[in-house]
Amino acid sequence: MKLVCLSDNPSKPCFILFFKGVRIMLDCGLDIKQLLHFVPLLVVPGFQVSKARSWAQGGDRRTRVPDDITQELKDCGGRLLVDGAPEFAIPETDMVELSSLDAILISSYSCMLALPYITEYTGFRGTVYLTEPTLHIGRQYMEELVKYVERNPKSAVASKWKQENIIKSLPAPLRDAINPRQWRKLYTLHDINSALSKVQLVGFSQKVDIFGSLTVTPASSGCCIGSCNWIIQSTFEKICYVAGTSTLTTHPRPMEQAPLKNADILVLSCLTQTPSSLPDPMIGEFCINAAVTVKNGGNVLVPCYASGVTFDLFECLSGHLEQCGLAGVPMYFLSPVSDSTLAYSNIFAEWLSSSKQSKVFLPECPFPHADLLAKGRLKNFSSIHSGLTTDFHTPCVLFAGHPSLRMGDIVHFIELWGGSAANTIIFTEPDFPHLDALAPFLPLAMRVCYCPIDTSLNFSQANKLIRDLRPLHLVVSETYMKPPVLEPLRNDLTIEFEPSPLTYKQGEVLSLPVKRQFETVEMESELASTLEPVEVKPGAAVSMVTASLVSRDNKYILKRLPRSVQSLKKRRSDGTVLWRKPYIFGSPSLQAIVEGLKQQGFTSLKVEENESGSIIHLMKEDSLIQVDGSSTHIICDSEDVRLRLRDVMLKCLKQL
Amino acid sequence: MTDIKVTPLGAGQDVGRSCILLSIGGKNVMLDCGMHMGYNDDRRFPDFTYVAREGRLTDRINCLIISHFHLDHCGALPYMTEMVGYDGPIYMTHPTKAICPILLEDYRKINVERKGDTNFFTSEMIKACMKKVVTVNLHQVIQVDEELEIKAYYAGHVLGAAMFQIRVGQNSVVYTGDYNMTPDRHLGAAWVDKCRPDLLITESTYATTIRDSKRCRERDFLRKVHDCVEKGGKPFDRAYIENPGPMVVFATPGMLHAGLSLQIFKRWAPSEANMVIMPGYCVAGTVGHRILNGARKIELENKQTGIMQLISHCQPRNVLLVHGEAEKMAFLKNKIQEEFGIDCFMPANGETSVIKTRHNIPLDTALNLLKRQLLPAEAENSAQGALLMKGSHMQLTEPAAAFRELGVEEHELRFTCNIQLEEEGRVADTSERIYRVLQR
């Protein structure tokens, strides 16, 4: 049993599990963080971010980067960025022959954005398993990316700067870009449709059979709508894949722990990306900062994804503004897929927390944003070009994508509002380091707040969960075993477990310590009725079984041997009958043997007992029987007597 | 333990009041809890004294499953849980949970406010009852307790209607509720996987109607309404009962057994110019049923294809028919036995059918034994091993491993004989020859 790690980012995981001859990919995350190395795409085609200028290289003439390469790069707010079509770091595709994958299990919509790269460009012929909300919201996320990129088609991919000798001489952080030669251009709408046509929907606690060898079951993970952990098991082995999981109460269905208990292996990924801040106080801080800004006449800009925590922010902020007497301040939500994500969230009732679910029976919408939309307090637009300008009032709170600040309407608003200290930009999304995201727009007069909200397990929650689940072995990212780089003394921000966990990192193959010893074989009742079990010990019986073994669809069945075969004894190659030595056991008492002998007409007996056993003399037959607990030695010259003595002994012993 | 027992408390050779008691692997499951539209007395609800003459239902029943929101499947729910007393889990789908209390409240109002029934469940009881409901998603496997699990499938009858698979160990039953095997405009066809249950409990009313002719029926329906209005007749409608002039009224309930539809019917029935159209099935005993059996008969299509399709789909070992008229059931029973060669049961209310089950016995088999027996890989091999039985646990291993596990030593039985040979030649040659013979 093996586990291969294909992703560099444990929050956007991708693994392949080899188990009982089945190859399963666990999640298919896309590490969008590499996008931060690119010049932001403006909403208006052809326009550049105002801070972008050509790169003025200093230094020695001989070590200078050639001009055709500098044309691919731009100096943006003092940082060197790539000026070309945006590219994405996809999972390793060369380690395993991906066309031989049998299945892909997806844990949530935020861990599937690399799916089209795998299903469309590797010869994949398997099935993708995920829940209904994951399918729909995942599709929205993918389409959002495509629409952002296609809105402003950069002419070409910049690739010359990636040459090994060039990249070394570039300034940081571009110099430290991870594996840029493996980056890929974004997929197309057609790729998305084709990838998602390979999906089979599953519900929580549904048992899905994979080729008769394995059963896989999704269990709610409480992280976002439709998110799940996966239990992968055979009759005797159990592996749990725990991805984005939350034990907090937010809008999704709560996490289910019971099905994850007592696993042989527990693979853990997607822990919080902001281990030192708790979500609840951050939401509070977010609301206060936003309210103060609008109260003073400034605008609030919130970079966000089109679903997930964004909906919790709508709910909390609208409540807080009301309390502050600011209910009249409009909230805007800009994303090319905002229509669909808002609508979908209100039809997935059975995937929500019980308090949200019970609203459906009243009947009301589970999320208050439906009400906010109806009252006009929240307005959503697909872009600034689709009616926003005619209906735009300030001060306001504006939620817009993309949280990387490299594409989407957010780029326009940073340019528009960045110059005034009255405005505030509040970062809540933990996927991107906010200072790197902001770098190309510096200097900025606008206030910057950082209130990262990550509801995934933090280290103390994860350690508690693992203690409760008691797996035999734990597998975690190697980054979870040491404190975060910025807080080297916080040893509490690590995973603790005995025996010490196995660790994964991109490009490594782990051998999982599971030794398979048993397999289920079914015995037909016709065969069972022919068996004659012998009680060997109280409560334990044994029977020898000779049967025909049929294997079909990875299942084994023992059937009664056909009559024609039954009569035929097993034979050696030269045709002689192979004699099966019977299994003889038991330790009869001397008394019982003597009794047996007398019944068979052996009367002239003399019994001698010593420490190691006893000897029975058969005077008349001139024979000896040496008995000691586990063995009997019969010394006798007459074949007739020998057979009679053997039968007496077999009567006293048990045989199979 | 391995027998499955089924006793209908309602819907046994009858339509309406679906309520079936299932005993499987030592567990008792109640399937549906409906009311009978044909009665206004005690007979409208199932007779729960059959389950527990004394003592609480909760101790006798492990769980209750409701297939869909029609009252003949859930109408006795508050009566059972609040008036008879049942606190165990009730399972239904989300849409059923959303709609069921509305229909129950409607039903309560008709009986209490219109008919003045005093001994009826109250609104509070409906609410208390719905609190005991656990919702299920389609295909989700719900573990009721350690041994009993249930799984819902799409039934295509009304919104939220589900079929349920009930499993204890190797024994399994599929209960259909009402279902439809042909897709409609907004409902798909029922679907269940090839799960080979020991028993399929199927209703035999709705499944026998074919829906693909429904659109024709609708066109037909509209034409009839149109013709009727042109002649100055008065088909159905609500508050305008006394108004002059032609009108079309759609009124519930559909079987004309109570409520507004019956009220209007009584009012308008005397005139030949008026017309009534019965859109659905009517239970025996209702006004609707009597009308359908009268002069103005409206054809209901009856074909058995639905049930036959479902049987060939899920491949049960036995079939049990409920929720249908005895005559039609008997016909269907013969047809099923002939076509599939499997047993078919149709117990009356209070009568128990016993279904014998037979299963392969799972053995934990040592992988090394299995691998060796399968070499060289052939489709069929003969295998040999020791079957070790400890309590209910069975393990197939190498004989030596079985004895080792039990701590039993093999008893060695040795013989020594002196044999005299009369042969010429050297002793060494003779012993060499004997050795060769023995070596074989």
Ligand SMILES: [Zn+2]
């Ligand atoms: Zn029905």
